[in-house]
């Protein structure tokens with residue numbers, strides 16, 4: 001299975017390192033490598049990450065979205081080739097990186113086989129946003145900030161503790177005009193972010209062994225998350241692609257994250273890796289190690305109370321073409 005990669009971007013000082021520290025601390029059993037792109041000659045951020053030094057790699061003297069793209073890919077290859085490779089890789093972009101460009105670099109099909117982009121997260125400074133709104137409202141006129149919000153799969157608000165409830169509501173209203181509300185995490189939600197982002201990490205899978213024989217499992221609270229619910233679905237048979245696409249579209253508004261191995265009717269020999277984060281869906285060849293596994297295995301995650309796990313499972317059942325009995 002490819003190692004998941006999570007990109008954390010956001011404007012200078014937004015709170016990226018703070019978020020990465022929260023993730024590192026909450027995922028203690030997982031082996032994480034953190035690639036830090038400090039903008040400037042001094043690698044400050046790598047010193048601020050609370051983790052064993054050799055697992056932090058600094059990408060220096062440039063911006064990861066332009067001059068350092070090659071460095072980023074080489075560093076990912078380097079950490080994966082270590083004798084004890086990480087369960088997941090976090091990339092902290094510099095505060096001036098265009099996260100859309102970093103995302104595009106990581107969609108490189110060769111890298112994807114070993115390190116699959118899991119999510120692009122933008123940390124947005126709510127206090128900064130409120131101050132701009134009170135002054136001239138220019139926050140979203142800044143092309144870099146606007147692009148970061150637009151290109152992120154998930155937006156994590158920081159510094160909400162500095163705002164009154166009424167001001168925070170105004171900030172959220174402004175954000176909702178630009179980003180689906182579901183994809184904006186407030187601090188309380190962000191506590192569950194590590195589980196949501198790194199559910200695909202091998203160490204995480206070891207920690208949550210599925211119940212034997214369960215084909216459809218509503219994992220109510222299995223990830224110690226009170227905010228998110230998930231459903232796992234598997235079938236030994238291949239799926240009809242058109243029916244599958246329609247099912248995904250039907251539930252897209254309530255799915256925050258979905259992923260898994262997909263086998264399609266008529267193309268059983270070519271398993272696919274299906275990834276969905278927010279509104280971004282990618283389908284590519286499954287990593288070689290997954291090719292030997294049987295059938296389709298998918299997990300869908302959404303906000304508890306919004307996602308309809310039973311309906312998703314029923315719709316997935318409907319993707320198996322009638323009369324097909326052969327193994328996928």
Ligand SMILES: Nc1nc2c(ncn2[C@@H]2O[C@H](COP(=O)(O)OP(=O)(O)OP(=O)(O)O)[C@@H](O)[C@H]2O)c(=O)[nH]1
Pocket residue numbers: 010011012013014015016017018019045094095158159160161162
């Ligand atoms: N009050 C408050 N302060 C925060 C929060 N998140 C981050 N900070 C503070 O904001 C400052 C910048 O935080 P960092 O996490 O270093 O921000 P960064 O995005 O990594 O910064 P750059 O590397 O400069 O881009 C630090 O002083 C943090 O303690 C938050 O949610 N609330």
